[in-house]
Structures are given as structure tokens and as C-alpha cells.
Amino acid sequence: MKLHTSGIAQGFQKPIVARVTTVPSLPGVRKNTALVLPSLRARSDIRGYAAIIVQQRIEESIPCPVIHSVRDVDHLQSGHIVVLEPANGFIRTLYRPESPHNTLFATERCNSNCLMCSQPPIDKDDFAALTERNLKLIDLMSPAPEYLCVTGGEPTLLGDRLLTIMRKLRDTMPSTYVHMLTNGRRFAWSDFTTKFAAVCHPNLSVGIPLYSDYAPQHDYIVQARHAFDQTILGLHQLARHGVETEVRVVLHALTVPRLKYIADFICRNLTFVNHIAFMGMEHIGYAPRNMGELWIDPVDYQEELENSVTILTSFGIEVRIYNLQLCVLKRSLWKYSKQAISDWKNVYGDACKGCTVQEHCGGFFHWTTKVQSRGIHAITSI
Amino acid sequence: MARSFSLRTTFIPSRDSYQLLPFRFHRLDPQNEILVNECGEFIIAASGTVERVVRRKLVPDEELYATLKAKGFIYDDYSSPLTDVLASKYRTKFGFIYGSTKLHIFVVTLRCDHSCHYCQVSRQNVNKGEFDMSQEVATAAVNTMLKSPSRYITLELQGGEPLLAFDTIKYIVSIAKPGAVQLGKELDIVITSNFAYLTDDILNYCVKENIKLSTSLDGPEFIHNANRPRPGGDSYKLAVEGIKRARRALGAERVAALMTTTQLSLQHPTEIIDEYVRQSFHTIFLRPISPYGFAVKSSRKTGYEMNAFLNFYKLGLDYIIGKNRKGYNLVEIYTKILLQKILTPEGTGYVDLQSPSGAGLNVLVYNYDGDVYATDEARMLAEMQDHTFKLGNVLRHSRAQLFTSPAFVSLLQAACNQSLPGCSDCAFQPYCGSDPVYHHATQGDTFGHRATSGFCKRNMGVIEHLFSLLRKGDTELQNILWGWVTDRNLAEMRESLPQ
Numbered sequence: 001m002k003l004h005t006s007g008i009a010q011g012f013q014k015p016i017v018a019r020v021t022t023v024p025s026l027p028g029v030r031k032n033t034a035l036v037l038p039s040l041r042a043r044s045d046i047r048g049y050a051a052i053i054v055q056q057r058i059e060e061s062i063p064c065p066v067i068h069s070v071r072d073v074d075h076l077q078s079g080h081i082v083v084l085e086p087a088n089g090f091i092r093t094l095y096r097p098e099s100p101h102n103t104l105f106a107t108e109r110c111n112s113n114c115l116m117c118s119q120p121p122i123d124k125d126d127f128a129a130l131t132e133r134n135l136k137l138i139d140l141m142s143p144a145p146e147y148l149c150v151t152g153g154e155p156t157l158l159g160d161r162l163l164t165i166m167r168k169l170r171d172t173m174p175s176t177y178v179h180m181l182t183n184g185r186r187f188a189w190s191d192f193t194t195k196f197a198a199v200c201h202p203n204l205s206v207g208i209p210l211y212s213d214y215a216p217q218h219d220y221i222v223q224a225r226h227a228f229d230q231t232i233l234g235l236h237q238l239a240r241h242g243v244e245t246e247v248r249v250v251l252h253a254l255t256v257p258r259l260k261y262i263a264d265f266i267c268r269n270l271t272f273v274n275h276i277a278f279m280g281m282e283h284i285g286y287a288p289r290n291m292g293e294l295w296i297d298p299v300d301y302q303e304e305l306e307n308s309v310t311i312l313t314s315f316g317i318e319v320r321i322y323n324l325q326l327c328v329l330k331r332s333l334w335k336y337s338k339q340a341i342s343d344w345k346n347v348y349g350d351a352c353k354g355c356t357v358q359e360h361c362g363g364f365f366h367w368t369t370k371v372q373s374r375g376i377h378a379i380t381s382i
Numbered sequence: 383m384a385r386s387f388s389l390r391t392t393f394i395p396s397r398d399s400y401q402l403l404p405f406r407f408h409r410l411d412p413q414n415e416i417l418v419n420e421c422g423e424f425i426i427a428a429s430g431t432v433e434r435v436v437r438r439k440l441v442p443d444e445e446l447y448a449t450l451k452a453k454g455f456i457y458d459d460y461s462s463p464l465t466d467v468l469a470s471k472y473r474t475k476f477g478f479i480y481g482s483t484k485l486h487i488f489v490v491t492l493r494c495d496h497s498c499h500y501c502q503v504s505r506q507n508v509n510k511g512e513f514d515m516s517q518e519v520a521t522a523a524v525n526t527m528l529k530s531p532s533r534y535i536t537l538e539l540q541g542g543e544p545l546l547a548f549d550t551i552k553y554i555v556s557i558a559k560p561g562a563v564q565l566g567k568e569l570d571i572v573i574t575s576n577f578a579y580l581t582d583d584i585l586n587y588c589v590k591e592n593i594k595l596s597t598s599l600d601g602p603e604f605i606h607n608a609n610r611p612r613p614g615g616d617s618y619k620l621a622v623e624g625i626k627r628a629r630r631a632l633g634a635e636r637v638a639a640l641m642t643t644t645q646l647s648l649q650h651p652t653e654i655i656d657e658y659v660r661q662s663f664h665t666i667f668l669r670p671i672s673p674y675g676f677a678v679k680s681s682r683k684t685g686y687e688m689n690a691f692l693n694f695y696k697l698g699l700d701y702i703i704g705k706n707r708k709g710y711n712l713v714e715i716y717t718k719i720l721l722q723k724i725l726t727p728e729g730t731g732y733v734d735l736q737s738p739s740g741a742g743l744n745v746l747v748y749n750y751d752g753d754v755y756a757t758d759e760a761r762m763l764a765e766m767q768d769h770t771f772k773l774g775n776v777l778r779h780s781r782a783q784l785f786t787s788p789a790f791v792s793l794l795q796a797a798c799n800q801s802l803p804g805c806s807d808c809a810f811q812p813y814c815g816s817d818p819v820y821h822h823a824t825q826g827d828t829f830g831h832r833a834t835s836g837f838c839k840r841n842m843g844v845i846e847h848l849f850s851l852l853r854k855g856d857t858e859l860q861n862i863l864w865g866w867v868t869d870r871n872l873a874e875m876r877e878s879l880p881q
Contacts, residue, residue: 113385121385214448216460220393229462236470258448265452268423268727269467290387306880313879314864315726332880 002093007053007070009089015129016065016084017094017136018050020076025049032140034084036076040068051084053091067091081140083133094137095145102145104134106155106162112183113223114209116252116294118285121153131161135168144173149181156186156196166199177203184208185227187234197241205274208235209248211255213265221254232269239272248277251305251324253296259304263311276312278305278336280323283371291371299375302330309333326361328375337362354378395442395460403468405455407432408809410849421471422723422812423453426853475729475812478736478744482531485733485745487538487758488523488554490515491547492750495578496612500642500671514547515750520554522776523748528561529781530746535567540574540758542750545584555591572596576610576617577624585631595628597621599639599661601647601654609644625661639663643670648690651698659710667715668698670840672759672820688836692843699847706862711871718866720848723813725867733757735815735841737805739797742773742790752776754784756793759819771819793818796828804832810845857881 018034030048039056051065058068081095110121212218215228321336339362355378405419492513562569571593600606606618628637733740742756752775755761760771773784796818799805821830832838861875
């Protein structure tokens with residue numbers, strides 16, 4: 001799926017967030033709208049648009065922000081929200097109303113540096129710019145989505161800016177289910193957690209990863225000393241304030257050996273969490289770089305996973321499994337398997353041809369098809 | 383700016399830096415020992431493990447090191463103040479202390495038509511009114527009850543046979559309910575009756591006032607009637623009919639039954655359990671006899687060794703588990719309470735398995751004459767002229783005076799198993815209680831002597847048995863036990879577990 005394209009920017013200095021239209025609008029409703037045109041003609045009426053996106057090259061100067069010479073515009077559909085970057089002429093799609101999986105990208109920065117991070121952090125100060133963009137984006141999201149993921153980087157690094165975003169989400173789209181992905185460390189500081197909880201977003205769940213019950217191991221995986229203690233304290237503080245939490249465990253060679261202890265730890269220390277999500281590792285970002293240390297074929301940890309799920313479900317804690325194909329997952333675990341609500345997924349390989357359970361299977365991330373379990377095969381009979 | 387990764391060695395504690403956090407241990411069998419910490423978390427490990435831990439033979443690379451640290455048995459130079467989490471776990475376990483006195487037992491009359499061998503009160507001629515609670519006493523007792531800081535109050539109306547003093551019950555309910563509403567307390571009312579006098583009027587009243595009913599069911603007819611004689615010898619018939627009528631009026635979940643194990647019962651665990659199933663009960667409490675009242679006097683008829691009870695309990699539990707395997711959901715309550723203490727971070731509000739003991743702190747008994755006792759067993763002793771645990775009288779003493787009485791203070795001194803000889807270093811201490819009243823009654827000493835204590839023998843026996851089931855039981859057994867802990871039946875367990 002294509003989410004960005006580029007051309008030559010002209011006539012604006014600051015990024016423009018706008019809703020795409022492929023058919024000209026009436027003059028009264030052009031504010032915040034970017035018109036996509038194949039070419040600019042003398043009689044084209046471009047007054048009042050936030051920007052125009054033109055496939056052909058434009059030589060003359062025009063009285064409207066424009067990105068021209070954009071080769072690829074087919075993916076830009078009416079109703080999508082894009083950001084137009086003046087510096088490099090990038091047009092990024094930020095929001096697609098038809099997608100069940102839209103995100104607010106809070107920042108590229110992170111205070112952890114997980115060995116298997118799928119979206120490695122970048123150390124640049126993007127807080128102000130991205131917050132401004134996100135606030136505008138929220139304004140333009142209409143109708144409000146059912147689901148919105150707030151992610152990064154580490155969203156809590158935004159501090160008060162995150163509170164502004166949460167308040168805006170609460171006020172403008174209270175029924176949108178907001179899922180925030182964070183390492184939870186910042187919530188160890190009670191003043192921040194108190195302020196965060198005081199927003200009282202009515203439909204919020206905070207997803208926090210836990211990679212071991214043993215602090216040094218978790219800290220090594222996330223590459224930050226005392227991150228474990230901060231995350232656990234953070235989870236407790238969120239619970240104390242009544243914020244719904246989920247714990248996520250990414251499955252790889254460094255988490256699998258203590259999987260049943262992690263389950264036990266959750267039952268003893270984190271009984272308040274709404275559910276536990278076990279996630280197959282994504283082979284993107286840092287993961288390929290650290291494969292030697294991280295790789296374990298999913299078929300080789302099914303026993304550990306089953307034990308861990310048994311401990312959690314015995315205790316009455318709900319379990320979900322993501323990113324693992326049904327053919328590598330033990331039959332007894334199928335009932336926990338969820339197809340992630342992402343349209344980055346559901347790519348199927350050659351080996352999947354003829355599989356009878358494909359419609360229940362999450363398939364692969366499109367980038368995961370490169371590294372595969374030896375257990376991948378078509379299931380022809382159940 | 384590209385980031386780099388730190389080596390694993392950046393994140394490990396230094397060798398030999400670990401220190402011990404408080405924990406206790408016990409040998410389960412020649413091959414295995416159990417380590418239990420203050421929060422009730424346990425590790426079962428090969429014999430010799432404790433010695434290795436204490437002699438600092440552990441190294442950070444081994445699995446056991448990580449497990450001990452994660453569960454809070456040791457700390458090291460990598461530890462930061464996660465002891466805060468340990469503290470909140472400890473607070474959770476002892477949360478019942480903040481609850482204050484929740485259960486308030488009112489002995490509305492001593493009169494009773496039954497003459498049970500194990501009865502904990504001297505029964506009186508049914509027509510005598512002098513053993514009924516007066517309105518003056520009832521008013522003062524309700525006032526004392528409502529002064530409890532607890533937001534949740536359970537008012538248990540018992541006797542004798544409380545329905546013989548139904549007017550007293552109505553009076554108590556009529557003042558307790560508005561009083562509770564005024565103070566914003568949630569009031570739960572239970573009448574404990576033998577059902578011999580359960581009229582439709584009384585049932586209608588219970589429906590109207592939202593009152594629960596509890597009765598005694600000792601097993602099948604021949605056991606029940608032998609344990610619970612009454613003129614006509616029809617106690618069983620009256621109880622069973624009463625249960626049916628009460629369920630019809632109130633709904634099954636508002637009618638409970640309790641059994642007491644006598645010498646006769648000991649020979650018939652399966653018949654007793656079958657009776658509970660026949661009567662469609664889904665809980666049963668295999669409860670030993672209390673060594674009080676007539677139970678001690680008539681020890682030839684009812685007394686027995688705790689070993690015999692343990693045998694009965696194990697056979698009974700096995701049979702109950704069998705019922706569950708066949709699809710009938712039946713929970714043994716004592717097992718459930720102990721498993722919750724062993725397997726979950728929660729504390730339980732069960733008075734007999736608490737430390738500090740629930741006597742007084744979590745339960746108070748108001749006798750018909752206004753005398754206040756720390757437990758029902760303490761009242762029994764008083765009926766045998768032993769007033770050791772009489773805290774005072776509602777007509778003369780305020781709540782503060784009751785709780786600062788010499789009787790209560792001496793009780794408290796022996797109320798914490800953390801500091802009782804034989805308990806202070808017992809691995810099972812976090813799961814167990816202290817029962818100063820029991821030890822006073824059986825050993826003449828509130829502190830007690832654990833080596834010869836029936837209380838200790840029972841709980842050690844039961845807890846060891848439960849650990850052995852947890853370790854050696856098949857998957858179905860694990861499911862059943864976990865189902866008890868989490869209020870799910872076997873079918874629901876199968877539904878939610880990976881099977």
C-alpha cells in the first residue's frame with residue numbers, strides 16, 4: 001500500500017495538513033482541502049484551496065501552495081488526509097477513513113532502544129512540529145474513526161503536548177477507541193500519570209510491552225537501565241488511576257526462555273491488566289540487524305507459549321496472539337489468534353496456496369515474507 | 383544519528399552482590415523443598431536449594447537467580463526501589479485489616495428445639511423468654527455494630543434457633559437497616575436457622591427484607607438426625623424441606639448449608655458429599671468440629687483426632703474432585719480459600735485463616751444478654767464459665783472500650799502468627815492464620831504449642847496436600863482447582879484454556 005509520493009513544492013514554508021479531493025469543490029468548502037489535478041490550465045479555478053497537487057510540471061508561479069510534478073497520485077483518494085512538506089515536496093498520507101487502522105504518529109524519539117524495534121527511533125526534536133500536525137489532523141478527521149492508534153517513538157516523551165492531544169481526542173471524538181502504544185516508563189512519575197489520568201479519556205487503552213520478569217533481561221532487551229522498574233511502577237500507577245492497560249510480549253529468542261515466568265509474574269503483579277498480547281516478531285527495523293541473537297523459529301517455542309498461556313488463562317487473564325500464522329501455531333492456541341487490525345498484513349505466500357484456513361489467518365506483514373518459519377505450510381484438512 | 387547497542391554485561395548485577403529478602407522454607411519431600419516469601423509467593427526447588435541461596439552459591443547467570451529475584455526473594459546491586467512493588471503486594475495481602483469488623487453475629491436467643499451433640503451453646507427450654515435478646519440490648523448492639531468503620535457490614539442472626547425469637551429479629555432488622563442507610567454502609571443480613579420453624583410468613587419477610595438464609599446439613603438422613611436430635615427425630619426432613627421452600631422463595635444462591643464433622647461423619651465422607659449433590663448444592667465446607675461447648679463435654683460422642691479429620695478431608699476432597707470431573711460443579715470452600723491465598727496476590731477475608739486473627743478485628747459476637755465476644759467460639763467458652771474472651775457488654779461499654787479491654791489486648795498479643803513460636807519460621811505462615819481462642823480452649827494458652835496443636839496439624843496437613851495436588855495433579859485436576867480459585871466451572875475452564 002502506498003502512503004507517500006513526492007513532487008516539487010512551491011509557494012509555502014510550513015507543512016500543510018489537508019483533506020484530499022480529486023474533484024473540484026465549490027468555492028465555499030475549499031478550506032483545508034488539497035485538490036489533485038492532472039495539469040493546471042489557464043481556466044483552472046484554484047482559489048481558496050489549502051494546496052493543489054499537480055501531476056504535470058508547472059513553470060510559472062501560481063497564487064496557491066502547490067506540489068507539482070507528482071508522478072504517482074493514484075493512491076490519493078478523496079477524503080484521505082495528507083501532509084505536504086515544503087522542504088522536500090513529500091506528500092504523506094496520514095489518514096484514510098476506509099482503513100480500520102489509522103495512527104497518530106506522536107514522535108520519532110524514544111527513551112528506549114529495543115533490540116527488535118520495528119520502527120527505530122530518530123534523535124531529532126520533532127515534538128512541536130508533529131504535535132501541531134496531529135492537532136490539525138484530528139480537526140480534519142471526519143467522520144471520527146472507530147479506532148485510532150497513538151504511537152511513535154515514545155508518545156509520553158511529549159509530556160504536556162500529549163495531554164493536549166488526549167484532551168482534543170476526548171473532546172472531538174469521545175467514542176473513538178484510542179489505543180496508545182508506549183513503553184510506560186514515564187508513568188513511573190506520579191505527577192505525569194496523575195495529569196494523564198485526569199484527562200479521563202472515556203475510551204482508552206494503553207499497551208505496554210514487558211519482555212521479562214527479570215529486570216536485567218528486560219533492560220537489556222530495551223537497552224535502558226532500570227526501564228523494567230519504571231515500566232512496572234508505571235503500570236501500577238496507571239491501574240491506581242483506573243486507566244485500562246494491556247501488556248504486550250514480543251516473542252523472540254531473548255523472551256522465550258522465561259515465558260512461563262513472565263506469565264507467573266503477570267498473575268502475581270499485574271492482575272489488573274485487561275489482557276496480554278503475545279506478538280510474533282516483525283522482521284523490520286532493528287530486528288534484521290540483531291537476528292543472530294533474536295531469531296527463534298516460532299515452531300520451536302510453541303510449548304513455552306502454550307505453558308505461558310495456560311498459566312495466564314488459568315488465572316483468568318485474557319490472552320491474544322498476534323503475528324503468528326495458524327500453521328506454525330499449536331492447534332490448542334488457535335483460539336487466541338487474532339488477525340491484527342492492520343492493512344499492512346494479510347499478505348500470503350506461495351506456500352499458502354490451497355490453505356483452507358487462510359481466511360482465519362493473519363498471514364504475514366508484507367515485509368515478513370523474507371524470513372519465514374520452516375513450519376509455514378498450507379493447511380488442507382482440519 | 384544512528385544509535386548503537388549496549389552489551390548484555392551492561393545490564394547484569396555484579397557477582398556475589400545479592401542479599402536475602404525475608405522468606406521461609408519447608409521440606410515437601412526428600413527431593414523437594416518450598417521457599418515462601420512474605421507476600422506468599424513460592425518456589426518449589428530441589429532439596430539443597432535454600433542452602434545454596436543462603437551460602438551465596440548462586441550466580442546471576444542461572445535461571446534460579448532470575449526467578450528468586452523476580453519473585454522478591456533476593457535483591458542485588460542492580461535492584462532499584464522495586465521493593466515498592468513488593469510493598470504494594472504486601473499491602474494487598476493484608477488489605478483485610480483496613481476493612482475492620484465486617485461480620486457481626488447476634489445471638490438473638492439461646493432457645494433451641496435441637497440438642498445437637500456438638501452444639502456450641504447450652505440449649506434451653508423452648509418456651510423460656512429470659513434467654514432472648516431484649517430490645518434494649520438489641521438497640522445497643524446495633525449501634526455498636528454500625529460504629530464499625532467497615533463500609534460493608536454482615537449481620538448474622540443466629541441462636542439457639544433464632545426463628546424462635548422472630549420478633550427480636552424483626553426489631554433488629556427494623557433499626558439496623560435505616561441506621562446503615564444513614565451511614566452509607568452496605569448491610570447484608572443472614573439468618574442461620576435449622577428451618578424447623580420456617581413459616582411462609584417468615585419466608586415472605588426474608589424476601590421483602592432481602593435476607594439470606596443459612597442452615598445446617600450434616601449429610602444424609604441417618605447422619606444428620608444422629609448428629610442433630612430433636613423431639614420427633616425429624617431434623618433432616620425439616621432441613622431439606624426448608625431448603626427447598628427457601629430456594630423457591632429466595633432463589634438458590636441465597637440459601638446456604640454448612641456441615642459439621644462428627645465422629646460418625648468421619649466414616650461417611652462420600653455419603654455426606656452425595657447428599658450435598660442430591661440437594662443441588664454447589665459448595666460444601668468440610669469443617670472439623672470446634673473443641674467447645676458440648677463438643678468437649680461429650681467428647682466420647684464427637685471428639686476425634688485431627689489425623690482422622692485429615693483423612694476424612696482428603697478422601698472427601700478426592701471424591702468432590704471426582705464429582706467435578708463428571709461435570710457436577712462442587713467447590714470445597716476451605717480448599718478454595720487456601721488456594722486463593724497460595725495462588726493469588728489477594729488476601730481473603732476468612733476469619734479463621736487470618737493473621738492477625740480475625741477474632742474481634744473482623745468478627746464480633748453479641749450475646750443475647752449484651753455480652754460481647756471476639757468470636758463465636760469465645761462465647762462457647764463463656765457458656766462453660768470461661769470468660770477469658772469477653773470484651774465487655776454493649777449496655778456498659780463503647781466500641782472503643784471493647785477494643786481496649788484487657789481481654790482484647792491479651793487476644794491481640796497472640797493474634798499474629800508472624801510472632802508465634804512455631805509459626806514465625808513456618809513456610810506456610812502467609813497462608814495460615816492464628817487462632818488464640820482455639821489454643822486457649824485446647825491447650826490453656828492463647829499462644830499455644832504448635833507441635834501438639836490440632837489447628838497446626840490440620841493446616842499443615844491440608845496445605846501440604848494441596849501443594850502435592852498442584853504439583854502432581856493431571857491437567858483436569860489443575861483446571862478444577864484453578865476454577866475454584868477463579869469462580870469458573872470445568873466446562874468454562876476448558877473453554878478458556880489452551881486445550
